[in-house]
Amino acid sequence: MSYACRSCGSSHVVEFLDLGSMPIASCLVTDEDGRAGILPRAYPLKAVFCSDCTLVSITETVDAKELFIDNYNYYASFSPSVVRHAEHYAEEMVAGLGLDPRAFVVELASNDGYQLQFFRQRGIPCVGFEPSPGPARAAREKSIDTIPEFFGLELARACLAGAHGYPRGRHADLIIANNVLAHVRDLNDFLAGVSLLLDDDGTATFENPWLKLLLDETQFDTIYHEHVCYFSTHAVQAACARHHLEVTDVRYFDKLHGGMLRWTVRRQGRHSVSPAVAEILREEQRAGLTTDRRFLEFGDSVAQLKNELLAQLASIQRQGKRLAAYGAVAKGATLTNYLGLTAHDVRKVYDRNTNKVGAYLPGSLIPVAHADDLAGDAPDVVLILAWNFADEIVAQQRPYLENGGCFLVPIPRPKLINLSTVNGDSSHSSEES
Numbered sequence: 303m304s305y306a307c308r309s310c311g312s313s314h315v316v317e318f319l320d321l322g323s324m325p326i327a328s329c330l331v332t333d334e335d336g337r338a339g340i341l342p343r344a345y346p347l348k349a350v351f352c353s354d355c356t357l358v359s360i361t362e363t364v365d366a367k368e369l370f371i372d373n374y375n376y377y378a379s380f381s382p383s384v385v386r387h388a389e390h391y392a393e394e395m396v397a398g399l400g401l402d403p404r405a406f407v408v409e410l411a412s413n414d415g416y417q418l419q420f421f422r423q424r425g426i427p428c429v430g431f432e433p434s435p436g437p438a439r440a441a442r443e444k445s446i447d448t449i450p451e452f453f454g455l456e457l458a459r460a461c462l463a464g465a466h467g468y469p470r471g472r473h474a475d476l477i478i479a480n481n482v483l484a485h486v487r488d489l490n491d492f493l494a495g496v497s498l499l500l501d502d503d504g505t506a507t508f509e510n511p512w513l514k515l516l517l518d519e520t521q522f523d524t525i526y527h528e529h530v531c532y533f534s535t536h537a538v539q540a541a542c543a544r545h546h547l548e549v550t551d552v553r554y555f556d557k558l559h560g561g562m563l564r565w566t567v568r569r570q571g572r573h574s575v576s577p578a579v580a581e582i583l584r585e586e587q588r589a590g591l592t593t594d595r596r597f598l599e600f601g602d603s604v605a606q607l608k609n610e611l612l613a614q615l616a617s618i619q620r621q622g623k624r625l626a627a628y629g630a631v632a633k634g635a636t637l638t639n640y641l642g643l644t645a646h647d648v649r650k651v652y653d654r655n656t657n658k659v660g661a662y663l664p665g666s667l668i669p670v671a672h673a674d675d676l677a678g679d680a681p682d683v684v685l686i687l688a689w690n691f692a693d694e695i696v697a698q699q700r701p702y703l704e705n706g707g708c709f710l711v712p713i714p715r716p717k718l719i720n721l722s723t724v725n726g727d728s729s730h731s732s733e734e735s
């Protein structure tokens with residue numbers, strides 16, 4: 303296969319997963335699209351491991367405009383735990399780095415301003431880069447300066463020269479690149495831009511779902527065209543080194559996005575490195591993230607999970623139960639399409655994001671309804687596609703459970719949750735129906 307690693311350019315890549323042809327995960331279908339016969343285009347979805355720098359990536363690069371300008375409807379503010387995390391993050395950075403109104407904070411892929419609002423509230427000057435028009439508009443409504451562009455080296459140079467209203471010559475004390483690295487198609491250009499914009503004593507943070515959890519918990523559905531890369535600390539370290547940056551600290555967060563890491567990155571050789579970095583590198587090595595064997599086994603785990611889920615869903619259908627889903631999420635598109643589910647199997651998918659309500663999941667064409675309708679509709683079983691928020695969703699939907707409702711969490715293994723399991727009576731907890 304002729305494919306060059308997106309980080310080091312090596313051709314020593316090993317394909318380990320082929321999910322077939324998949325529609326763009328975030329591209330919800332509207333009634334208008336349906337009437338005009340416009341359905342999201344489908345593209346091959348294959349994952350590869352680089353034997354040289356350990357980066358995992360997908361081979362297909364879908365046009366960024368198609369992904370992030372025409373069809374992007376992810377607004378972080380609809381997820382309460384994400385906003386809480388952003389507030390804690392701001393508190394920690396302000397205290398830890400001693401940021402005050404003389405500091406300058408830059409966020410790359412600042413979405414709807416869910417993060418920068420907490421710096422603005424503290425009087426700290428900040429600017430966001432966000433190419434997706436809807437989220438960028440929402441950020442500006444929060445009075446957050448937002449540059450509507452994809453970030454990279456050329457843009458960083460132009461900004462330092464005063465373009466786009468960016469303060470001329472101003473290097474950043476903090477660059478926030480949380481949940482963005484996976485989406486970056488030219489990793490080296492992006493990191494070169496970070497390196498240029500970062501003050502010599504500045505700090506950057508990269509938060510991203512951790513590859514170890516993707517493997518351990520068979521989170522195959524987080525693989526979709528928006529996410530071109532999947533990161534271990536080894537891969538982040540290797541990419542940073544190319545741009546005179548280094549990982550000086552690392553911290554694990556188990557709750558968000560199925561388990562993620564925050565890499566603290568600073569200018570190479572100028573700062574002390576926390577022992578946590580060496581520890582996590584050892585853990586990744588033990589977990590098999592640096593050689594291809596573990597990845598080659600992953601395909602079998604995905605196939606096995608698919609069979610278990612299909613068996614579970616077939617049993618629900620045999621009992622004549624009505625099935626719905628929760629979370630019109632990007633990973634829900636991978637999961638429903640990989641399992642071959644349609645609106646015939648899953649009647650509705652509920653979500654709090656009002657921008658998604660009334661549309662349909664790509665491929666499966668399951669209609670999106672507002673989360674407030676769930677208790678009233680009272681489907682028998684609800685498949686949680688946003689399984690990373692399962693605890694939060696189950697807590698919010700207590701009335702549905704009290705009415706006899708039941709959730710099915712698909713990842714890492716199918717698990718049913720009803721009122722008894724929530725109340726701690728494990729005799730009713732089940733991995734099989």
Ligand code: DWN
Nearest residue numbers: 376380381382481528631632633653654655688691695
């Ligand atoms: O990287 C990405 C991550 C961080 O977020 C993306 N490329 C897109 C997105 O992933 P996703 O689409 O799989 O979505 P999430 O973050 O798992 O879920 C967000 C969606 O879930 C929103 O539409 C809001 C919805 N939600 C809800 O309806 N009720 C979320 C919560 C917590 C809830 O209680």
